Amino acid sequence: MTDSATQDQGRLLAQARVVIIGGGAVGVSCAYHIARAGWDVVLLEKNQLTAGSTWHAAGNCPSFSTSWAVMNMQRYSLQLYRRLAAEVDYPMNYHVTGSIRLGHSRARMMEFERARGMGQYQGMSLEMLQVSDLKDRYPFLETHDLAGALYDPDDGDIDPAQLTQALAKGARMAGARIERFCGATGIRREGDDWIVETEKGEIRCEQVVNAAGYYAQRVGAWFVPYGGRTVPMAVMSHQYFLTEPIPELEAWSKDNGKLPLLRDVDSSYYLRQEKYGLNLGPYERNCRAHWVTPDDPMPEDFSFQLYPDDLDRLEWYIEDAMARVPILGQAGVGRVINGPIPYAPDGLPLLGPMPGVPNAYEACVFTFGITQAGGAGKVLAEWVTEGRTEWDMWSCDPRRYTGYTDPDYCLAKAMETYGHEYAMHFPRHRWPAAPDRRLSPLHERLSAAGAQFAPYNGWERATWFAHPDDDTSDAATETWERDGPWQPRVREECEAVRDGCGVLEICGFTRLMVSGPGARAWVDSLTASRLPAEKRVGLLYFTDDRGRILTEMTALNYGPDQVGLITAAVAQWHDRDLLTNGAPEGVTVEDLSDAADCLLVTGPKAREVLDQISDADLSLPWLSVQHDATVAGKACALLRVAYAGELGWEIHCDPDDAPAIWGALTVAGAKPFGMFALDSLRIEKGYRTWKGDLSSDYTLLEAGLDRFIDLSKSDFPGKAALVAQAEAGVAKRFAPLIVAAEGCDALVMATVWQDGEVVGEVTSSAWGYRVGASVALAMLRADLAAPGTEVEVDIFGRRCKARVQSDAPLWDPKNERIRA
Ligand SMILES: Cc1cc2nc3c(=O)[nH]c(=O)nc-3n(C[C@H](O)[C@H](O)[C@H](O)COP(=O)(O)OP(=O)(O)OC[C@H]3O[C@@H](n4cnc5c(N)ncnc54)[C@H](O)[C@@H]3O)c2cc1C
Numbered sequence: 001m002t003d004s005a006t007q008d009q010g011r012l013l014a015q016a017r018v019v020i021i022g023g024g025a026v027g028v029s030c031a032y033h034i035a036r037a038g039w040d041v042v043l044l045e046k047n048q049l050t051a052g053s054t055w056h057a058a059g060n061c062p063s064f065s066t067s068w069a070v071m072n073m074q075r076y077s078l079q080l081y082r083r084l085a086a087e088v089d090y091p092m093n094y095h096v097t098g099s100i101r102l103g104h105s106r107a108r109m110m111e112f113e114r115a116r117g118m119g120q121y122q123g124m125s126l127e128m129l130q131v132s133d134l135k136d137r138y139p140f141l142e143t144h145d146l147a148g149a150l151y152d153p154d155d156g157d158i159d160p161a162q163l164t165q166a167l168a169k170g171a172r173m174a175g176a177r178i179e180r181f182c183g184a185t186g187i188r189r190e191g192d193d194w195i196v197e198t199e200k201g202e203i204r205c206e207q208v209v210n211a212a213g214y215y216a217q218r219v220g221a222w223f224v225p226y227g228g229r230t231v232p233m234a235v236m237s238h239q240y241f242l243t244e245p246i247p248e249l250e251a252w253s254k255d256n257g258k259l260p261l262l263r264d265v266d267s268s269y270y271l272r273q274e275k276y277g278l279n280l281g282p283y284e285r286n287c288r289a290h291w292v293t294p295d296d297p298m299p300e301d302f303s304f305q306l307y308p309d310d311l312d313r314l315e316w317y318i319e320d321a322m323a324r325v326p327i328l329g330q331a332g333v334g335r336v337i338n339g340p341i342p343y344a345p346d347g348l349p350l351l352g353p354m355p356g357v358p359n360a361y362e363a364c365v366f367t368f369g370i371t372q373a374g375g376a377g378k379v380l381a382e383w384v385t386e387g388r389t390e391w392d393m394w395s396c397d398p399r400r401y402t403g404y405t406d407p408d409y410c411l412a413k414a415m416e417t418y419g420h421e422y423a424m425h426f427p428r429h430r431w432p433a434a435p436d437r438r439l440s441p442l443h444e445r446l447s448a449a450g451a452q453f454a455p456y457n458g459w460e461r462a463t464w465f466a467h468p469d470d471d472t473s474d475a476a477t478e479t480w481e482r483d484g485p486w487q488p489r490v491r492e493e494c495e496a497v498r499d500g501c502g503v504l505e506i507c508g509f510t511r512l513m514v515s516g517p518g519a520r521a522w523v524d525s526l527t528a529s530r531l532p533a534e535k536r537v538g539l540l541y542f543t544d545d546r547g548r549i550l551t552e553m554t555a556l557n558y559g560p561d562q563v564g565l566i567t568a569a570v571a572q573w574h575d576r577d578l579l580t581n582g583a584p585e586g587v588t589v590e591d592l593s594d595a596a597d598c599l600l601v602t603g604p605k606a607r608e609v610l611d612q613i614s615d616a617d618l619s620l621p622w623l624s625v626q627h628d629a630t631v632a633g634k635a636c637a638l639l640r641v642a643y644a645g646e647l648g649w650e651i652h653c654d655p656d657d658a659p660a661i662w663g664a665l666t667v668a669g670a671k672p673f674g675m676f677a678l679d680s681l682r683i684e685k686g687y688r689t690w691k692g693d694l695s696s697d698y699t700l701l702e703a704g705l706d707r708f709i710d711l712s713k714s715d716f717p718g719k720a721a722l723v724a725q726a727e728a729g730v731a732k733r734f735a736p737l738i739v740a741a742e743g744c745d746a747l748v749m750a751t752v753w754q755d756g757e758v759v760g761e762v763t764s765s766a767w768g769y770r771v772g773a774s775v776a777l778a779m780l781r782a783d784l785a786a787p788g789t790e791v792e793v794d795i796f797g798r799r800c801k802a803r804v805q806s807d808a809p810l811w812d813p814k815n816e817r818i819r820a
Contacts, residue, residue, distance in 0.1 A: 016042040019196045020209040021184045024054040025164045026369050027211030029377025032167045035174035037385045046183030050161045051303035052213035056339045057160040061371040068749045072391045073375025080374040090166035099155030099261035103147045111424050112150035113797030117751045121758050127151040140327045160370045187222045209361045214342040216364035227356035232405035233365045234414035237288045237307050238341040240281030243331040250276035265422035267320045282317035283421035309336040345413030350398040355573040362398045388544045392695040399573040404437040404458030429477040430454050440507035442658045457569035459508030462674040464489050481743045493673035494769035501603035503670035508569035515562045516587040523563045530710040537639050541708045543718035547699040568690045597655040602648030612668040622819050632664035642818035645685035684768040684811040693763040704734035704807045733785035739793050739802040741774035746795050753792040770811045
């Protein structure tokens with residue numbers, strides 16, 4: 001099979017429906033999947049296929065992840081790779097050897113249990129291994145200091161170049177055109193089309209995909225004039241080396257085949273058999289980024305090139321691996337590979353719609369692009385051809401990063417993430433690099449009051465308020481347990497909200513003002529819900545054409561030509577693009593997120609507290625709005641809402657006035673509380689949170705949000721699907737659970753069981769201090785969602801008894817307290 005560039009003697013097609021820029025494993029997989037969906041697609045590669053990171057990748061293919069979305073993507077890849085060679089008749093070296101992931105501590109074994117539960121739900125057979133089992137599987141291993149291991153039978157390694165070529169062959173068989181030695185040099189917009197400029201002419205297309213690997217920021221820069229941003233990434237140097245043949249291993253292999261892939265995640269490296277030698281690849285703490293300083297510019301072309309070897313950096317890891325697998329020390333170092341690997345700040349790829357730019361997508365910045373290529377191609381093809389994906393992919397969505405990701409941030413985070421590639425992600429742990437991207441004027445006062453912070457879309461919000469002697473170290477947060485220094489404080493904060501009055505600054509809310517003739521009608525046409533009446537606040541839900549949840553926004557009514565929308569901080573660019581794309585002429589969406597701050601004042605004594613310092617009418621009912629109130633002499637809007645499940649108001653004010661208002665509230669008796677307490681309080685009320693409980697994995701009906709669907713509206717996206725689902729009945733249904741959890745509450749995607757079968761999953765969970773129980777919000781097989789049903793929740797491998805509750809708040813089921 002030859003490339004179309006050769007077949008057509010260099011002539012370039014003038015038109016295609018989709019153009020993909022970049023021919024690494026990921027770009028080619030995108031072409032394969034888009035072409036197989038029946039779409040006309042052209043892929044441009046400036047050199048040969050695989051010239052970027054792909055050609056030198058080690059080719060390891062794990063399925064392991066503690067992210068549901070990433071696990072889905074990797075599982076799909078491995079299933080595809082097993083059948084691909086036969087499907088396209090392109091033989092590949094793909095060794096499914098299984099892998100052993102070593103655990104040095106109880107905490108690590110708990111992480112493995114969590115992944116095993118998720119894997120089981122996805123149909124994979126991850127297996128926990130005892131230390132005594134290890135030598136049977138890996139005879140060369142020193143095991144005396146281990147706690148156990150996780151075995152993944154589907155893990156293995158693939159030749160990345162052969163994989164890419166096989167995908168390319170499959171893409172061409174489905175009609176894709178692949179143009180090698182045809183670099184894209186720019187893009188421009190003409191009407192609704194993109195014109196992609198290349199070294200060999202121009203191509204007009206409807207949709208463009210940036211799959212340029214570590215060159216993604218350069219390609220992304222072309223989109224800035226069309227609403228785009230600088231792609232948030234940094235390029236790290238990643239090394240592995242191959243040893244000379246090891247006689248002992250050779251002798252063993254002749255009788256026993258290939259060793260499983262070994263990952264010592266607590267020491268931070270992998271070790272794989274390569275022929276009769278070993279391949280060691282560490283993720284070292286003392287890592288190195290490239291192409292970030294003026295004296296180290298990124299070259300115009302780095303095709304098929306490597307960085308100079310730098311084995312000194314790996315010394316500690318080499319010694320550690322030699323102690324773990326002593327035969328490693330029996331052979332000299334052969335080939336060293338030191339290549340560029342792109343990192344987004346959290347180490348996950350950018351896969352999905354390009355923020356701010358219609359009809360443009362990203363499939364780039366992959367750190368594990370070989371094992372993820374298959375799944376990534378499927379996901380990207382769904383975005384392009386259907387506008388939505390089978391699995392909720394928010395954890396990889398490019399819109400999760402907004403304007404705070406300057407180069408310093410990207411570099412600091414990339415270094416931190418690379419150096420902790422295999423680290424555990426504990427629920428209370430805050431990764432410390434690059435803090436304080438967005439600080440409210442209240443920040444210093446909160447800090448002085450003992451606030452511990454976590455970033456929400458870059459905004460630092462208080463999570464809990466420590467007393468002077470509390471342990472606020474990083475180390476204290478490295479636990480899966482509920483207990484920790486924060487626990488007594490969170491309890492006190494929840495009790496203050498329950499019995500008196502609390503105040504919480506929720507800085508960084510996304511605020512979008514939709515204005516212009518027909519603005520209200522435009523928003524109305526997008527949502528399944530009814531817009532609120534004047535001087536009222538209401539919740540709106542937006543769904544896709546399957547009725548699955550896209551987002552939730554709080555709406556304020558400013559008449560027919562203006563609607564104010566307040567949404568989650570991290571939804572900023574997601575929700576902006578949802579409202580902007582396709583907006584009618586004259587309707588604009590203004591982002592006013594920086595223009596206001598929010599203080600939530602809540603608890604049975606909130607009225608008493610506010611009354612001392614406000615002229616507002618505090619007798620107005622729940623869900624009322626006062627736009628022209630004053631608190632502590634400062635102008636503000638008061639929204640009577642109750643996310644904490646108590647009488648309460650959100651005070652929306654000028655950020656510069658927040659310190660004065662907060663000061664007056666605390667003097668009047670409000671106790672500061674943090675986001676940990678709010679999470680517990682909202683879970684007791686069954687209030688869902690975006691991208692936890694409210695994801696595009698579920699329809700509004702499945703999520704139990706029937707009351708927010710206004711079927712009397714003539715139409716809205718997803719209406720037909722929701723009507724059909726209402727008639728057919730839902731397969732899954734939201735239900736709160738009371739769980740007999742012990743020291744740990746369930747994490748998201750903990751599996752729910754009955755009679756030895758997985759019957760659902762937890763979408764969020766916390767200890768409820770008001771109800772005195774561990775509460776989980778879950779999605780269950782619909783027939784089990786009846787109150788009183790007994791199920792079990794798998795919490796780090798322990799099946800904990802749980803009882804289904806009715807889909808009403810566990811705290812104050814009649815909402816009397818919030819209406820008081
Ligand atoms: C040493 C090392 C070992 C690794 N080991 C593994 C592993 O074991 N398992 C794993 O899953 N991952 C591994 N990786 C990561 C993996 O290599 C990458 O994640 C993966 O190759 C990314 O593929 P890609 O298609 O996104 O990017 P790339 O392979 O970099 O492809 C991007 C392509 O875009 C082309 N391009 C750029 N600009 C233009 C333009 N303007 N016009 C046209 N074309 C353009 C480039 O030439 C390039 O071919 C490793 C990486 C390194 C450095």
